[in-house]
Amino acid sequence: MKRVGRVLVAVVVIGAALAGCGEKKGGKIVIGMSQCNLGEPWRVQMNADIKAAAAKHPEIEMVWRDAQNKTTVQQDQVKELVNLGVDLIIISPKEARPLTKPVADAVDAGIPVIVLDRKVEGDKYTCFIGGDNVKIGEEAGKFMVKLLGGKGNIVELKGLMTSTPAVERHEGFMKGIKGSQIKIIFAADCHWLEPDAQKEMASALSRFPEPDAIDAVYAHNDPSAHGAYIAAKNEGKGREKKIKFIGIDALPHEGVRYVKEGLLTATFQYPTGGAEAIECALKILRGEKVPKNIILGTRVFTKENAAKGGQAL
Amino acid sequence: MAGLKRAIDLAGRFRGVLAFVVVFLLGVFFAPVSYKTGHSTFLNWSTQNDILFEYAEYGILAAGMTLVIIAAGIDLSVGSVLGFAATLFSLLLVGYGWSAAGAIAVTVAAAAAMGMINGFIIARFRMQPFVATLGMMLVARGAAKWISGGIKVQPGAEEWYVVQSGNPRVFDWMTSQTALLGLRPITIAFVVSIVILWVVLRFTRFGRHLYAIGGNEEAARLSGIRVGAVKVAAYTLCGLTAGLAGVCNAGRVTLGDPGEAGLTYELDAIAAVVIGGTSLMGGKGGMFFTFLGTLIIAYISKILSLQGIEEAPRLMIRGALIVIAVLIQQSRKE
Numbered sequence: 001m002k003r004v005g006r007v008l009v010a011v012v013v014i015g016a017a018l019a020g021c022g023e024k025k026g027g028k029i030v031i032g033m034s035q036c037n038l039g040e041p042w043r044v045q046m047n048a049d050i051k052a053a054a055a056k057h058p059e060i061e062m063v064w065r066d067a068q069n070k071t072t073v074q075q076d077q078v079k080e081l082v083n084l085g086v087d088l089i090i091i092s093p094k095e096a097r098p099l100t101k102p103v104a105d106a107v108d109a110g111i112p113v114i115v116l117d118r119k120v121e122g123d124k125y126t127c128f129i130g131g132d133n134v135k136i137g138e139e140a141g142k143f144m145v146k147l148l149g150g151k152g153n154i155v156e157l158k159g160l161m162t163s164t165p166a167v168e169r170h171e172g173f174m175k176g177i178k179g180s181q182i183k184i185i186f187a188a189d190c191h192w193l194e195p196d197a198q199k200e201m202a203s204a205l206s207r208f209p210e211p212d213a214i215d216a217v218y219a220h221n222d223p224s225a226h227g228a229y230i231a232a233k234n235e236g237k238g239r240e241k242k243i244k245f246i247g248i249d250a251l252p253h254e255g256v257r258y259v260k261e262g263l264l265t266a267t268f269q270y271p272t273g274g275a276e277a278i279e280c281a282l283k284i285l286r287g288e289k290v291p292k293n294i295i296l297g298t299r300v301f302t303k304e305n306a307a308k309g310g311q312a313l
Numbered sequence: 314m315a316g317l318k319r320a321i322d323l324a325g326r327f328r329g330v331l332a333f334v335v336v337f338l339l340g341v342f343f344a345p346v347s348y349k350t351g352h353s354t355f356l357n358w359s360t361q362n363d364i365l366f367e368y369a370e371y372g373i374l375a376a377g378m379t380l381v382i383i384a385a386g387i388d389l390s391v392g393s394v395l396g397f398a399a400t401l402f403s404l405l406l407v408g409y410g411w412s413a414a415g416a417i418a419v420t421v422a423a424a425a426a427m428g429m430i431n432g433f434i435i436a437r438f439r440m441q442p443f444v445a446t447l448g449m450m451l452v453a454r455g456a457a458k459w460i461s462g463g464i465k466v467q468p469g470a471e472e473w474y475v476v477q478s479g480n481p482r483v484f485d486w487m488t489s490q491t492a493l494l495g496l497r498p499i500t501i502a503f504v505v506s507i508v509i510l511w512v513v514l515r516f517t518r519f520g521r522h523l524y525a526i527g528g529n530e531e532a533a534r535l536s537g538i539r540v541g542a543v544k545v546a547a548y549t550l551c552g553l554t555a556g557l558a559g560v561c562n563a564g565r566v567t568l569g570d571p572g573e574a575g576l577t578y579e580l581d582a583i584a585a586v587v588i589g590g591t592s593l594m595g596g597k598g599g600m601f602f603t604f605l606g607t608l609i610i611a612y613i614s615k616i617l618s619l620q621g622i623e624e625a626p627r628l629m630i631r632g633a634l635i636v637i638a639v640l641i642q643q644s645r646k647e
Binding site: 063064066069079083085087098101 | 345347348349350354359360363367370463464465467488562565566567568570573618619621623624
């Protein structure tokens with residue numbers, strides 16, 4: 001009997017936990033959002049942007065899914081959203097190929113799909129919204145040229161170079177500094193990670209120990225730029241005050257804060273497209289036409305304009 | 314009174330079944346209804362079919378793991394071996410343009426060889442399985458990154474790949490619905506693995522020897538069982554199932570991911586075995602229990618997922634459940 005008692009307790013506890021989460025909905029627009037990984041601050045921001053935009057429309061009911069950085073889980077969750085009978089799906093895919101079919105299946109089932117940030121293959125989706133990393137890199141390059149007066153030695157701390165955004169942020173930057181006398185004297189793949197950037201920057205500092213050997217650092221994301229700043233500070237020669245640090249992403253609690261505190265000289269926003277996705281969703285559900293591909297611009301944040309929300313480029 | 318006692322005894326023996334029924338009922342009562350049709354999203358064949366499909370890889374791993382655990386061992390390398398197999402399979406298909414049958418055979422054989430190395434080191438040098446397979450876990454992950462050059466193996470990823478665009482046909486086939494109840498080939502691979510290994514464990518001398526070794530290795534040795542050879546065979550089979558699971562993984566994500574395929578899968582496989590009722594101390598348990606254990610984990614995960622419960626409470630609920638399941642198991646000894 002004791003055993004039966006334990007089973008019952010377990011059932012009641014779990015049942016109660018689950019029952020609290022289930023409620024019926026009716027007469028509303030239900031939008032399913034499949035996020036690939038809520039472990040990254042930028043993606044948390046994307047969800048926050050969607051939430052804020054959806055909150056302005058009381059008829060929208062959001063259903064959230066987090067695939068925890070697992071491709072297979074995200075495939076399953078898209079299927080689940082279709083089974084749940086949502087009116088529209090927004091997805092930020094972890095991986096293009098494996099999610100192409102689930103997205104196509106949803107479209108075939110009559111559910112419009114908005115793809116955010118990373119594309120799926122082919123054209124079986126309703127609308128794609130994303131940023132332009134080449135343009136962002138180019139703007140960062142032009143900014144660097146102006147900042148250094150067209151001449152100087154810099155360190156490039158790259159993102160994971162097997163990922164497209166890092167490759168594009170590099171290519172754009174090279175385009176931006178073309179024709180100037182800016183030289184990249186040290187470059188390293190930091191895999192988007194702050195600890196790696198700190199290590200690589202420390203190596204750069206010991207390879208170039210003269211006080212004015214390094215004029216600036218271009219990092220593919222803000223945590224890497226911040227890591228570079230910390231490395232310079234840890235060196236103990238005060239070089240962190242001389243070297244200019246430039247990052248990308250401009251999340252409110254990350255890059256923008258660093259700029260406001262004067263750690264970074266500038267950061268360039270990589271837009272999440274969250275707000276645009278909700279606007280687009282409403283248009284689609286009203287039967288209006290939307291462009292197949294929407295490419296978003298960027299904003300630069302410096303100490304002067306950060307409080308006002310940056311400046312559009 | 315005797316009848317009642319027998320009934321409780323019987324219920325005790327079929328604890329796994331009981332737990333499964335309880336979890337299924339949880340699904341029936343607590344899964345959300347569809348916004349469109351108003352029907353439960355849980356009680357339909359398409360969802361059930363999805364569950365079997367989504368947890369097939371874990372189930373295949375758990376089937377091989379059961380053999381090892383019954384012999385009082387453990388294999389921490391299966392997740393990495395899965396990753397290696399997924400990468401190798403994709404590379405043979407996409408990179409070198411092999412036929413599906415050849416690629417599957419070589420992949421599964423390579424994974425079985427990794428298992429055999431585990432078994433050999435454990436048996437020959439009397440090394441603790443935990444340590445030996447921990448080493449293989451790193452080696453296999455490294456091997457996956459080495460053969461692929463660290464990138465995800467998919468059409469067009471490298472210029473020299475034979476296949477530059479489109480999916481290899483076998484990928485599409487593995488996830489397509491067959492005429493048999495709409496079950497997908499990956500699901501069928503799971504069920505067939507369980508059935509074959511159930512027969513091996515239940516009806517062969519090898520199976521009985523595994524139980525004997527898990528129960529008391531020294532006694533098994535003294536009674537003339539070739540303990541070393543049996544262990545090598547068990548780890549080889551475990552590696553083989555990891556290879557099969559890797560093939561399934563590649564088919565499911567349509568590429569070979571050397572970094573993330575199978576990451577931490579070994580823990581889910583061990584959990585499935587333990588929740589089913591096989592003892593980590595060895596000597597007790599069975600393949601049918603593992604089948605139930607896999608389904609229990611699969612159903613719990615699906616219900617939590619259908620409800621859209623966030624990561625934090627989800628981890629806590631899953632953790633609590635594993636402990637509760639083992640608690641119920643131990644109550645039999647009282």
